[in-house]
Amino acid sequence: MAQHDFFGHMWWHGRLRGHGYRITVPRQVILDVLHSREGHLSAEDIYIEVRKEYPQIGLTTVYRTLELLVRMGIVFKFDFGDGRSRYELSEGPEGFxxxxxxxxxxxxxxxxxxxxxxxxxxxxxxxxxxxxxxxxxxxxxxxxxxxxxxxxxxxxx
Amino acid sequence: MAQHDFFGHMWWHGRLRGHGYRITVPRQVILDVLHSREGHLSAEDIYIEVRKEYPQIGLTTVYRTLELLVRMGIVFKFDFGDGRSRYELSEGPEGFxxxxxxxxxxxxxxxxxxxxxxxxxxxxxxxxxxxxxxxxxxxxxxxxxxxxxxxxxxxxx
DNA sequence: ACCGATTTGAAAATGATTTTCATTTTCAAT
DNA sequence: ATTGAAAATGAAAATCATTTTCAAATCGGT
Known part of the structure; x- marks a missing residue:
């Protein structure tokens, strides 16, 4: 099960590598959080969640990674008018x-x-x-x- | 013609008064600008335009008036993801x-x-x-x- | 293990929007 | 027309999400 989840979450490796981006620990943890917590997450929501697994991460990296993922179409960015953007996986191979x-x-x-x-x-x-x-x-x-x-x-x- | 426009733009008076809001010069000028310039205007676009008619206006008032108009449904607020909100008349009596x-x-x-x-x-x-x-x-x-x-x-x- | 390029993170900067507060304006009542 | 209380304004300061800067750490092909 953990094994399945592990490989189930690896699908985006190819996407990133294919575009010349590196697979880094912060990126992996951020993707994990996006997978584990469905919903409309703000950058700070994600930051807080990621810190539990990887406390040394900076909010800057969260923003940069989200921007990258949005640009690659892996993540959607929404604005509901409350002054902060919301992010959400667009779809996995299993298809959100x-x-x-x-x-x-x-x-x-x-x-x-x-x-x-x-x-x-x-x-x-x-x-x-x-x-x-x-x-x-x-x-x-x-x-x-x-x-x-x-x-x-x-x-x- | 000017006469027609004048009365044609007065339709929102009733809306505001009906909710207990006052008809003020800044509000009139802002509404005039929204009428004269269709399109997706930022608060600053409107501020700059309003200043031509009413130079003493403050950007604060523009924001406050827009918020009021959005709350009343007179103006739509859009976010296209470039970091600033865009405003636009939702409709007049003649119907945008x-x-x-x-x-x-x-x-x-x-x-x-x-x-x-x-x-x-x-x-x-x-x-x-x-x-x-x-x-x-x-x-x-x-x-x-x-x-x-x-x-x-x-x-x- | 090494090296160059990429990525990271802390701190500072940015910039749109909001808040504060003293002054001005509106408008219902006179 | 005048008055006065309440609402609205505007300048400056504050807020706060996001971006930029730059030196240090990491990645991945060799």
């Missing part, structure tokens, strides 16, 4: 499920959902095709987000 | 056309489009209904964005 977001305008709560992706997909495909042609854009990704009031915040308003 | 974005991952260029909104609307309606029910969310707004490489940036990659 792509999802969209519901954001509460009052309390800032973010809910992930993935159950309407199939019906959304048809539209996305059609729209992407049209946009690609019209604007010469090569679309690689998308972001869909609904804003509103979450159940908890509706009573008070 | 709602649009979605194409964002180039390489150069950061942002293209507005609105020609697929109709076909997107069906999906949005269906999804919103489902999400509202399942999560008890009262959806008021949405954000759709495609990321990719713009035509200029594809040749070099």
């Amino acid at each position: 499920r792509h999802h969209h977001h519901l954001v509460c305008s009052v309390c800032g709560r973010v809910i992930d959902y993935s159950e309407y992706l199939d019906s959304e997909q048809q539209l996305l495909d059609k729209t992407e095709a049209g946009l690609s042609e019209k604007y010469g854009f090569k679309i690689t990704n998308h972001l869909i987000r609904f804003y509103g009031l979450c159940d908890r915040c509706q009573s008070g308003e | 056309r709602h649009h979605h974005h194409l964002v180039c991952s390489v150069c950061g260029r942002v293209i507005d489009y609105s020609e697929y909104l109709d076909s997107e609307q069906q999906l949005l309606d269906k999804t919103e209904a489902g999400l509202s029910e399942k999560y008890g969310f009262k959806i008021t707004n949405h954000l759709i964005r495609f990321y990719g490489l713009c035509d200029r940036c594809q040749s070099g990659e």
Whole structure:
């Protein structure tokens, strides 16, 4: 099991090496944390978590590594408007499920959902095709987000 | 014409007054700028523009007014990942056309489009209904964005 | 084990946004 | 029109996430 996890997490080695980047301890620990803790993690969340395994790490390295991973498409960077960016693995070989977001305008709560992706997909495909042609854009990704009031915040308003 | 514009821009008076906010010169000038310059304006863009009409304004007031307008739904706040927020009128009575974005991952260029909104609307309606029910969310707004490489940036990659 | 290039980490710098607080402005009541 | 309390403003300082700097440590091909 630990063995499986170990090799299961190694898939990104090739990606990095292939681009001439080195496999370093800080990078490994950061990737481990991203794998172990799903959700929308801030750079500091990750920093705190990584320190448990590798106390000498610097916040700088966390930021640099995240930037690298975002650039390689391994990690997504989100902004939910609370002043700090959030990071999350885009997908592993086992495939983290792509999802969209519901954001509460009052309390800032973010809910992930993935159950309407199939019906959304048809539209996305059609729209992407049209946009690609019209604007010469090569679309690689998308972001869909609904804003509103979450159940908890509706009573008070 | 100036007369028409004048009254045409006054629609938000009621909105503010209705919430107990006062109509002040800085707020009027900021709204004027937002009306005159479509696009994705940063707080500083707006500050610079406002200063031409009202040089004594402070950047602080611009931020505060924008926050107020966002809270009232008069202005949208976007984050395209370049470190500064962008603001834009959501709609006037004459109705600025709602649009979605194409964002180039390489150069950061942002293209507005609105020609697929109709076909997107069906999906949005269906999804919103489902999400509202399942999560008890009262959806008021949405954000759709495609990321990719713009035509200029594809040749070099 | 060695070496050059990459990566790291601590500290300082940056820069957008927010807070503070004394002064000015708005507007309902007079 | 005048007044006065409450709201809004603006200058300066503070905040705080992120980036830059640079000397020391690490990586990986030899």
